[in-house]
Amino acid sequence: MMNITDPIYHNEDQARQHLETLRWGEDNQNIFCAHCGCTEKVKATKMMSKPSKKNPEPKPVEGYYHCGDCRKRFTVRTNTIYERSHISLHKWVLATQLLCASKKGMSSHQLHRMVGVTYKTAWFMSHRIREAMGITYDEMMGGEGENVQADETYFGQKDVIVKRTKYGRPSHSSKMSVVSLVNKGKARTFHVDTANIETIKDLLNKNVSKASELHTDESRLYTQVGQEFAEHKTVKHSAGEFVRDGAHVNNAENYFSVFKRGMRGVYQKCSERHLQRYLNEFDFRYNTRELDDFSRSIQAHKQAEGKRLTYKRVKEKV
Ligand SMILES: [Zn+2]
Structure with a gap:
């Protein structure tokens, strides 16, 4: 469990050793070169600090x-999200822990106050940590005898507003679209430009095994693609129905409600180009909800490898 007095949150050597152990095992037993992966000819090397005024x-x-x-x-920073930052490792460890321990996330303002970095640094750190939380999935969800829920929601405001209704209110097409797929309590959530028959079909094709039983609401977005699955069951929300024939999309809806509460209560504003990173964060917390906060942070550190943001992306405007 998290203990805020643990030296890994305050002491640089302890934080480094903590990350080294996660990456390379106890006493660096399984150390490998962070550039080429070589395991045999790796040795600790003596470096001296640069003389400074202090x-x-x-x-x-x-x-x-x-x-x-x-x-x-x-x-231990090489080829991870911690590379090329001058931020102390103990601050990375603390920030990761805080983001992992807060159910609805933590704003950069709060992170800035709690970690003792500038607001701008806190913003970059939290986006990098979200990058670590994201997963590139190479396995399909579901399979024979399994259910996969698919549901979409609309949220916030697109960066470029395309259309308004004739009453001047934002229509669905001016909101950002989010599609979530849930199978066995695990969610994969995607920001799509527009939730339509094509984008949803594409997402399902890429992520869900056709041997699965697809569960959705009665939306016409799923009618056609639903025929490609072993079975397609729908609930009729418009008729006040929540479960029909064992089918429901309650998990996806619960996910959306946690996500929206977090986005409204904690993050407040989110531009479209960053939305997927926030979704990564909410997916990550949802999918690791059985873990305690400390184990969840360990998982995040383990995923930090190979995800160094490129210069261009780091330079994004705050
Ligand atoms: Zn090497």
Whole structure:
């Protein structure tokens, strides 16, 4: 469980060792080169700190390793979301813990106050952590004898508003569209440009096994693609129905309600180009809800590898 007095949240060496253990095992037993993956010719290397006004005497710095194969140097930050940031590792560990422990997320304002970094830094950190929380799925959901719920919702405001109703109110097409797929209590949620027959068909094709039983509401968006599945069961929400013939989309709806409460209560504003990252965060928390907060943060750190944001994306306007 999380204990805020744990030195990993305050002490740089302890934080580094914590991340090293997660990545390379106890005492770095399974260390591998963060550049080429070599496991054999890796050795700790002595580095000295650069003299500064505060510390004019150079001191040895721990945490650098050298690979005899590719002849490159690396640290536990290399090839992770923590690379190329001057933010202390203990702040990364604390920020990750806080984001993992808050049910509806944590705003950059609050993170900035609690971690002791500027608002702008807190904003970058939280977006990088969301990047770590995201998963590239290579397995299909469902299969024979399994149910997959699919549901869509509309939220916030698109960056470019396309259309309004004749009364001037935003129509669905001016809101951002989100589609969620739930199978065995796990959700995959996607921001789509517009939720229509084509985009939903495409998402289902890419993510859901056709041997599954598809559960949706009566929306016409699912009628055609539903025929491609082993079975397609629908509930008629317009008739006040929530379960029919064992079919429901309650899990997807619960997911949306947590997501919307979090977005309204905590994040308040979210531009369309960042929406998928917020969805990653909510998927991550939903899918790891059986874990305690500390184990959830360990999972996030483990997923931090291979997800370094490129320069261009980091430069996005705040
Ligand atoms: Zn190497």
